[in-house]
Amino acid sequence: MTVESNGKVALITGVTGQDGAYLSELLLAKGYTVHGVKRRSSSFNTGRLEHIYQDPHEANPRFILHYGDMTDSTNLIRIVQQTQPDEIYNLAAQSHVQVSFETPEYTSNADATGTLRLLEAIRILGLEKKTRFYQASTSELYGLVQEVPQSEKTPFYPRSPYAAAKLYGYWIVVNYREAYGIHASNGILFNHESPLRGETFVTRKITRAVAAIKQGFQDKLYLGNLDAKRDWGHAREYVRGMWLMLQQDTPDDYVLATGETTLVRDFVTKAFSEVGITITWSGAGVDEKGTCAETGKVLVEVDPRYFRPTEVELLIGDPTKAKTKLGWVHETKWQQLCAEMVAADMINVAREQRRNAE
Ligand code: NDP
Ligand code: GDR
Known part of the structure; x- marks a missing residue:
């Protein structure tokens, strides 16, 4: 089925990951032109995108991949300049918590400073009023249990270099929203899984x-x-929540979770x-x-x-705000997800x- 263009342009970093693949699918189905940033790799890394890949030689392709890296600001500025996105979804990250203990400096470069680089690209290019920004924040920010269930108001206590890097990402998004009026939102997403989940999670x-x-x-x-407990939902449903956040008149931060822990x-x-x-x-x-x-x-x-x-040890989220303000609901129970x-x-x-x- 061919979907008619809605005239909107989205840029997704981390397009080759689990969420990048589901989000690309969703946005293409809504009529967006989707630009994705992929890393150069010595082996094939676009397996999750095969079904939506479009030959760049086709007339007016709506799914376009660009080589890039969150550690290279010149590259990010150029891609944002070329694509002039209405919406940026910053999903790229060294996203493995245990690996972040082995590569803490790289993790902070990609996950923390990488977020800053993209926000600066918006500012340098004067796109503050045009480009909306989604930041892939995480329930790992809560870390050491302060209260349950965890909501937008629960204090953060990061427990890994990954979480500490994402904490910077969270706050720099809040700061650029307040300082420069950028429509920038944090999705504080609890664990979400799918058949496309990375094999080491x-x-x-x-x-x-x-x-x-x-x-x-x-x-x-x-x-x-x-003995660890996680609040597991389905990735396909969570990317819809990301999109909903950027469709609101005002930017804000939202928890997406199921409210059940296992x-x-x-x-x-x-x-x-x-x-x-x-x-x-x-x-x-x-x-x-x-x-x-x-x-x-x-x-x-x-x-x-x-x-x-x-x-x-324990994550269990309270998605009430997302439900009330965005109309976001999760449907898949962890048992169905597992099956x-x-x-x-x-x-x-x-x-x-x-x-x-x-
Ligand atoms: P994945 O690990 O599946 O995907 C991460 C993506 O980031 C991949 O496309 C990867 O590219 C890319 N990437 C990594 N480092 C860089 C870099 N330096 N420059 C450019 N791209 C890079 O993660 P998910 O899809 O599961 O998660 C998406 C985002 O959401 C991440 O930021 C993650 O931290 C966050 N998050 C995830 C949750 C979850 O439960 N899944 C929950 C909360 C937050 P490559 O394919 O080349 O490795
Ligand atoms: P997490 O996910 O750290 O929550 O981060 P992961 O699936 O790696 O671990 C979940 C829990 O399972 C325990 N565990 C193991 N984990 C892994 N990977 N391998 C094992 O063999 C194993 N055995 C037990 C872990 O200790 C942990 O308690 C994910 C990532 O997607 C982050 O990017 C995201 O921000 C958070 O979810 C929300």
Whole structure:
């Protein structure tokens, strides 16, 4: 189906990521021309965008990719100048919390200063009145539990270099909104997952392992903290919330969450149950094990390598403001999300194994 152009232009950084792919789909369906910033990579990194890729040689393509990087302000200024966007969605980030302990300086460069670079690009180019700005803020800002559920009013206490970098991003967005009148909003998004989730985040790591174990290609799943609790929603629904924030007359900051929290352990149990495997848990801490009730084989073990120097133990968000002011609601429960991800990974794993065997 061809969608008629609505005349609007969006620029998405982080277009090759999970949210970038869903947001591109949404905006194209609404008639936007979508420009995406992708990094140069020695290997293929546009797999999530294949279905919406348009040959740049076509007349008037509505989906256009540009090489860029959040650490290069000259590049960002040039892309913003060339594309003159009505809306910028800043999704690019070194987004892995554990990796941020290994690469703290790079994480702050891309996630904190990168956000500043984009806001400065708007200012330098005199686009303060034209370009609206969405910042991918995060529930990781809450960190060490101050209160639950966490809302826009809950104090922040970041617990990783990633969260500290995103804290700067959050406040520089608030500052540029107040100082220069830019329509800039923070979406404080709680964890959102999907079959497109990166493979090293816990939900996807679990669903891929479940599919591989079920099909006999993997023996065991090693995980870190099974006691962490997360508020997991579906990424497709969360990108709609991003768009809604930029359609408001005034910019503001909003929590997007489901309001329900689940243990990592329970996500594991549910994922295995989707393929007919019952997990029984025994032991505690590093000695905890998940055993297959049907065969007696240990399928899940704890590897302290995945523990974080400082952990965020409990996240549960209060999305009342987004519901009331934006009309945003989430529909998918974490159990449905888990089932969808396992089903997708059963197909992915089988396909990969076939390809490897060829
Ligand atoms: P992903 O990790 O899937 O995607 C991150 C994107 O950023 C990728 O396109 C990546 O490119 C790009 N990127 C990383 N570093 C740079 C850089 N230096 N310059 C340009 N691009 C870069 O993340 P998600 O889609 O899950 O999340 C989107 C945003 O939302 C992130 O900012 C994340 O921190 C934030 N967030 C995510 C939540 C979630 O639960 N998913 C919750 C709250 C916030 P490449 O493909 O080349 O790696
Ligand atoms: P998170 O997501 O840190 O919340 O950040 P992740 O899925 O990485 O971890 C969730 C929880 O699971 C625990 N855990 C493990 N995590 C990973 N990755 N691998 C494991 O083996 C493992 N075992 C247990 C973690 O300790 C943690 O408590 C995500 C990212 O998308 C951020 O960019 C985003 O800002 C936040 O969500 C909201």
